[in-house]
Amino acid sequence: MAENEHADNVVVGAGRLHVKIGSADERYVGDTVSATLAVEPQRLTVFAGDGARTDKRLADVLTQVSRTLDITLRDMSMANIALFVGGSELADEDVPAALKADGDHAPASGKKWKAVKAATKAVEGAVRYEEQAVNGAGRHIYVTKARLVPSGEWDLKSREQEQRFQLSAEITGDVYVYEEADA
Numbered sequence: 001m002a003e004n005e006h007a008d009n010v011v012v013g014a015g016r017l018h019v020k021i022g023s024a025d026e027r028y029v030g031d032t033v034s035a036t037l038a039v040e041p042q043r044l045t046v047f048a049g050d051g052a053r054t055d056k057r058l059a060d061v062l063t064q065v066s067r068t069l070d071i072t073l074r075d076m077s078m079a080n081i082a083l084f085v086g087g088s089e090l091a092d093e094d095v096p097a098a099l100k101a102d103g104d105h106a107p108a109s110g111k112k113w114k115a116v117k118a119a120t121k122a123v124e125g126a127v128r129y130e131e132q133a134v135n136g137a138g139r140h141i142y143v144t145k146a147r148l149v150p151s152g153e154w155d156l157k158s159r160e161q162e163q164r165f166q167l168s169a170e171i172t173g174d175v176y177v178y179e180e181a182d183a
Contacts, residue, residue, distance in 0.1 A: 030075020
């Protein structure tokens with residue numbers, strides 16, 4: 001009986017990621033190569049210190065559980081680049097004049113610039129994974145609060161693959177895993 005209950009629960013995952021930063025509306029982050037939820041327990045184990053056997057366990061306590069959502073993006077929007085470099089998007093009037101006057105790279109007259117200024121900060125927000133499973137009954141995930149920080153490298157130039165970079169959502173709030181239930 002137990003085998004029949006689980007026979008159709010093999011999931012080939014595919015889905016979309018959304019972020020909500022501050023008071024801004026939730027937004028789809030664009031095409032992502034992968035997303036992985038990592039859970040790491042931290043324990044305090046105390047062994048006996050007296051006697052011939054010091055392998056006797058006196059206590060084994062779960063002290064903390066860390067959760068991280070690792071995301072690999074290939075959508076190179078300025079908003080995503082701002083998340084990766086830990087900065088913010090700049091309005092045209094805040095783009096330094098030196099960038100605008102950069103000879104061959106200066107935009108045509110009347111055009112506006114978009115830029116991102118890097119900083120050393122973590123961006124906090126909510127993250128939602130909307131499952132669109134290829135096979136099986138996938139689960140959606142909602143993270144109420146996470147620090148979005150850059151992780152790894154931005155592949156600027158490669159003949160092997162498109163540009164991509166990684167973000168880690170260090171989860172500091174609640175995590176909900178949910179599914180659409182039959183009525």
